[in-house]
Amino acid sequence: MFQAIGVLARARLQIFRNTFWRGKLISKIGMLVLVVGAGFGVWLIYTLARGAVGLLTSDQFLEILATAARESPEAGLPTDFRPYLDSLPSIALFGVLVLLIFTSFSTVLSSLYLSGDLDMLVVAPVPMRAVFVVKLFGGLLVPYLLLFVLLAPALLGYGQALGYGALFFVTAIVVLALFPLLPVGLGALLVMAVVRVVPARRARDIVGVLGGLLGVAWYIISQFSPQIAPRIANVRTLDGLRQLDLPLLPSAWAGRALVAAGEGELLTLAVYGGLFAAVSLGVFFACLVLAERLYYIGWSNMATQGGRVRQAAGRRRRDGPQVPFFLAPLSVLLPRPSMAVVLKDLRVFPRDLRNLQQMIFPLAVAGIWAFQLLSGRGRGEMDGPVEGIANLLWPAGISFFVCMSLSNVIGGPSISREGRGFWLLKTAPISARQILVGKLALAYLPYPLVGTLLVTLLVVLQRGGLLGFAVALGLVLVAGLGTSAIALGMGAAFPRFDWENPQQQNTLQAGCLAPVLYMSYVAFAAGLALGLPALGAALAPEWTGWLTALGWALLAVLTAGVVWAALAMGAARLEQVEV
């Protein structure tokens, strides 16, 4: 088996080396920048950890703590901070353990079941256990990278600030080397159990959505931290955190072993360190033993699972495709091939959970922003002539942001989303411009559908007038057209068809250029629609009506130009694409 592991590991190293050395120059530069950035991050974490622990152990801090405890005995402040510092490694390792348990499922799932070389490996005369070991260690790379880039410098700073010796640092390296084995081993067992029931790709999609939801939950909590922090920043919370140093948790064993190594308590180090190492290695090897059979069963199960069966649509079979009611106006306006693209995308997009996952975060951000603005926080004081414009800007801005978040996910990578199936459009009698018109129609849909609803709601909540509603809605609908076209045009000008994960659909060029362009466009659009009337109101009130009309006329011309230019650029590039 070891010979097989050696062969497979060498092949992986060769692939990694070739990917780097034979990659494009821009990739090499990107990698170099990443390494330098990571190096800077390591230094920053080390400096911060060392500085913070140094501060908490300084005489001045202890003096301040003692004074505060004397002056406010009801707060129950501790006079000795050392027990908290001793619990710090256990608390940090607990956090990392939870993080690894959550992330290891998707990492191990991708590594064990979704890599492209599995077909070849499974039929090769290689022990399944060897394939499993190589794949599992491949899945361990990311956790190790995170541990050694994020946690190792923090532990180094912690140890140096407390004046620990060489034994602490050696123990830290051993702990970090063993630490991912337990969560990744458990994650692997869970993955192998899950793929016996759920197809691996479906499991990945579901985990992706759950991950997105967790990220959103975390973001929401962080947004309300100014309200939450004063309530939990007290000694009770600090004591509660110390409970994570419970000797029942493997993270606490590792943390206590680290402190014992630093303090030179060899017996404690041997007990906790031995327990931690035994459990980590034991679970990992138990997992390895179970793997040979479970892995193969899961893999063969994956190979036989098919797609979802939908209900037969008898009427559609007889009469041809039915156009959804909200697209009926589009079917009159758009050429038939463009409409076919719209209908196809409308079916394909929601069926891939990974696409919906990309919509969760922007939607949550938009929701929080809307809540904060409506609840008055972040709006500031508005007085004088600016107030009228501000009252229009809030509903328009919030609605526009929500719609843009949706539209960018739908429209930005819309061409890249065709993937390797782009040959179908390329060989069909549909021009690049017709493809883009269809894609634009779909990307623009959130503005009239969601935008109208939101503007109405927000204007009613703000008790705004009919004119204000019309201006806000007009601005959302017109500016939405321009931004949708820019995002789509850039995506078409810089497409990527060989992606494996939808997150790879956006190319670097499109991702950088599109926001710059549509931000500039939105600034101009707002300036023309709202700035000119405001200027009129402030300087020459009798000209306000004319300036308002001029502003909207110029906005219409600007938007038409932007849409034309973006689509022309995208179409020109698409015609050059070879597949």
Added chain:
Amino acid sequence: MGLQKSYGDTLAVKGVDLAVYPGEIFGFLGPNGAGKTTTIKMLVGLLRPSAGVARIGGYDIQREPIAAKRLIGYVPDQPYLPEKLTAREFLEFIAGLYQLDRAAAARRAEELLRLFDLQDRGDDLLGGFSHGMRQKTALAGALLHNPQAFFLDEPTVGLDPRSARLIKDILREVAGRGTAVMMSTHILEIAERMCDRVAIISAGEVIATGTLEELRVGRTGESLEDIFLELTGGAEDAAIAEALA
């Protein structure tokens, strides 16, 4: 006419001249990497020729792409299809792209699904289809609009014998209705039995074109396999393989 395709300094296709006539099945043969797929991709508009012109029904595929593509049916060797569409929805999509009458296209789609034994799987997502089923779905899509020029790249690879036989029958029928069929294949027996004319391409150059009888003239080999090996140097490879064995 004079089709060329270069990638950097490498000339993958070196001035190919071919004509396929209505009602004939034209076999395009050659060893791996000879330029078969590149040539077909240039003919259907997936690749831009570095030089030369490809005309479909008189339309230049580069200058009048829409008119030319209306006449084309194409099935690639690896038919990547939208995984999240069902087979029926895929055919509806194709009908929309080719602007076919909705009701007529729906009827023809059902006929094709029945013909390819896919009717019961018509509401399954294509992502769950095997290679052979995808190949058959791609064929159904390519035939939906009754193409005048039908291009197939290795059409029988991955198909079971029944499906392979079905494709041969369909190609005969399609050609019988006046469609020009051009197919690349490695299976010389199929080419020998089905094709009216063949072209053999090697290292990017067409080295022989004609009917089997025309290719036999002046050569020692009787079968298409012998002629193919003689022309492409495969006979020497066979001798080497024999020596190794």
